[in-house]
Amino acid sequence: MSIVLLEHPRPRPPERYESVVNTPLSACLMTGYIASTLISRHLEVNVVDANLNEWSFAKMIQELEKRSFKLLGVHFVYLWEYTGDMFKALLSLKKKLPDIHINLYGHFPTFASGDLLAENPFVDSITIGEPEGAFLELAESIVNNKGHSALLAINGLAFNAANSKADGVTVESGVVQNRPGKPVSDLDKLPFPYRNDFKQKKKKGISTYILASRGCYGKCTFCYLDNFYGDESYWRGRSPENIFKEICNIYENYGEKYFYFADANFFGPGRNGKERACQLANLIVDKELNINFGIECRVNDVEEKTISALVKAGLKEVFLGIESGSQRSLDKFRKYTTVEDNKNAIYLLREYGIEPNYGFIMFDPDSTITDVRENFEFLKEMNMLRTPSITAHLLHHKQTIFKGTFDFEQKYYGPNTDSGTMYECSYEFKDKSVKALSDDINSFCLKSLRDLFRNRDEFNVHFDSCVYEEDDLFSRQMNKKLIDHFEMALKSFEDNPVFT
Structure with missing residues (x-):
C-alpha cells in the first residue's frame, strides 16, 4: 500500500463542548475527495479512520505500523491541549518508520503551517488550502521516488527542506512555502468522494454528507473558510445535475435516504444561487427520489420560493447562521444582516415545519x-x-x-x-x-x-x-x-x- 490517509483520534474534554467551531463541516469530506482523486489516477490508497474506530493515539500507531506505505496524509484537526499528543504519536511513528513521508492537510495545518513545520521537523510537508491538486502531485512524486527536490515544484505545498536542489536553486534546511495552489474552478470535474466504512458510520448515527459547493460569498470576521481557499477565493458550486448524480449513486449503492449538505453556505450568491437550489430540488421531485436532507445557510438567503421548493424535495433540517440578536454585534461581525432578517428567516422556516439549529x-x-x-x-x-x-x-x-x-x-x-x-x-x-x-x-x-x-x-x-x-x-x-x-x-x- 503506497499511500495511507489518516483521520486521527479526536479526544475532547468536556470544557470544549463548543468545539464544533474548530472544524467546519466541509472538512468531513476532505479525505474522501483526496482518496478518490488518487484512485482516479490509479494510485494505491487506504483510508484509516482512527476517529471512527475510537482508537487511542497508541492504538493508532500500532495499526499504522502494520501497514506498508510511503506516504502518510493526515487530516490534522486542532485538538487544543491534545494537539501535542498527536504530534508525539506521529514522531514515534516516524522513528519506527523513518522512510515514510508525513504530510498534513486541513484547516489547522493550512493556517499554522510555518509554526507546525518549524516545531515538528519530522513532519515532511503540509498541503496548503484546497488539498486535491497539491496532494496528488505530492503522491505521484513520492510513489515515483522523484526525491525531495521535486517538492519545490508543487504549488500549494509547504515543507521542511533538507538541502533541496531544483532548477539550479539550492534551498538550505528550513521551512519552504511554495506558491499557493489554485482552487478547482470546475467542481464537477472532481470524482465523487471515496466513502470509507459507510455501514459503521450509519451505525453510529453519522450523517451521509454531500459537498455541493466550496467557499462562501460572506466575509464574516470570525470565519476563516473563505481564506482557506486562497486570496482569490470565491464561492463555487457544483451543477445541480452533478450533485443529483452523486445522491443517486449513494441512494442506489447503499440505500441511503438522508443526506446532509456540508457546504458552509448551501446557497450561492444572489438570484443565481437560489435558482440553482431550486433546480436541484426540481430534479429530486421530477425523478421521484424519496429522500430527506439538511443544509446550512445565511439568513438573507432564506426566502419562500426557494424554501418551498426545497421542502417539497425533502428538506428537513437547516443550520442557520444567526450569530447574534444585537445589531451592534452583527455589524461588528460584518454579517451585513439585521436582527429583523434573523427573525424573518426563523419565522419562515417554522412556517414550513422546520425548527432550525443555530450558529450563535x-x-x-x-x-x-x-x-x-x-x-x-x-x-x-x-x-x-x-x-x-x-x-x-x-x-x-x-x-x-x-x-x-x-x-x-x-x-x-x-x-x-x-x-x-x-x-x-x-x-x-x-x-x-x-x-x-x-x-x-x-x-x-x-x-x-x-x-x-x-x-x-x-x-x-x-x-x-x-x-x-x-x-x-x-x-x-x-x-x-x-x-x-x-x-x-x-x-x-x-x-x-x-x-x-
Whole structure:
C-alpha cells in the first residue's frame, strides 16, 4: 500500500463542548475527495479512520505500523491541549518508520503551517488550502521516488527542506512555502468522494454528507473558510445535475435516504444561487427520489420560493447562521444582516415545519452587558431556548478566534496557553462584567450538560449525533434551570457592574 490517509483520534474534554467551531463541516469530506482523486489516477490508497474506530493515539500507531506505505496524509484537526499528543504519536511513528513521508492537510495545518513545520521537523510537508491538486502531485512524486527536490515544484505545498536542489536553486534546511495552489474552478470535474466504512458510520448515527459547493460569498470576521481557499477565493458550486448524480449513486449503492449538505453556505450568491437550489430540488421531485436532507445557510438567503421548493424535495433540517440578536454585534461581525432578517428567516422556516439549529455567539471580546441582554431577549422572544442541550450551547457560547480570520489579525497578541502554535488567539473581555458573567455561565452550563448526559439512557449515549430525546421531566426542569440561572446572573451584573 503506497499511500495511507489518516483521520486521527479526536479526544475532547468536556470544557470544549463548543468545539464544533474548530472544524467546519466541509472538512468531513476532505479525505474522501483526496482518496478518490488518487484512485482516479490509479494510485494505491487506504483510508484509516482512527476517529471512527475510537482508537487511542497508541492504538493508532500500532495499526499504522502494520501497514506498508510511503506516504502518510493526515487530516490534522486542532485538538487544543491534545494537539501535542498527536504530534508525539506521529514522531514515534516516524522513528519506527523513518522512510515514510508525513504530510498534513486541513484547516489547522493550512493556517499554522510555518509554526507546525518549524516545531515538528519530522513532519515532511503540509498541503496548503484546497488539498486535491497539491496532494496528488505530492503522491505521484513520492510513489515515483522523484526525491525531495521535486517538492519545490508543487504549488500549494509547504515543507521542511533538507538541502533541496531544483532548477539550479539550492534551498538550505528550513521551512519552504511554495506558491499557493489554485482552487478547482470546475467542481464537477472532481470524482465523487471515496466513502470509507459507510455501514459503521450509519451505525453510529453519522450523517451521509454531500459537498455541493466550496467557499462562501460572506466575509464574516470570525470565519476563516473563505481564506482557506486562497486570496482569490470565491464561492463555487457544483451543477445541480452533478450533485443529483452523486445522491443517486449513494441512494442506489447503499440505500441511503438522508443526506446532509456540508457546504458552509448551501446557497450561492444572489438570484443565481437560489435558482440553482431550486433546480436541484426540481430534479429530486421530477425523478421521484424519496429522500430527506439538511443544509446550512445565511439568513438573507432564506426566502419562500426557494424554501418551498426545497421542502417539497425533502428538506428537513437547516443550520442557520444567526450569530447574534444585537445589531451592534452583527455589524461588528460584518454579517451585513439585521436582527429583523434573523427573525424573518426563523419565522419562515417554522412556517414550513422546520425548527432550525443555530450558529450563535453569546460572548465575544467586545461584548457589553447590553449586547448580552439583547442576545438573551432575542433568544427568548424567538423561543429558541427549548431543549437543554441547545439552550446550554446558545447561552454559553464564547467566540473562538483562529488564525485565518479577520478577528485573529485584530486581536492576536501571543499563542494561547494550550498550545505554543500561533493558531488560536487567547483574549480578555474588554468588559469585566462580561468576563465574570461568561465564566459563571460557562461553569453552570458545563455542569448542566454533565448532569444531562448522565441522565440519558445508554442507547442514545453511543450515538455520535446532536439529536436526543429531551421531552422528559428531567430535561424540562434542566432547561428551566439554565434559563433562570442566566437571567439571575445577568441581572446581578446589570445591577452591580464589575470594574476591576
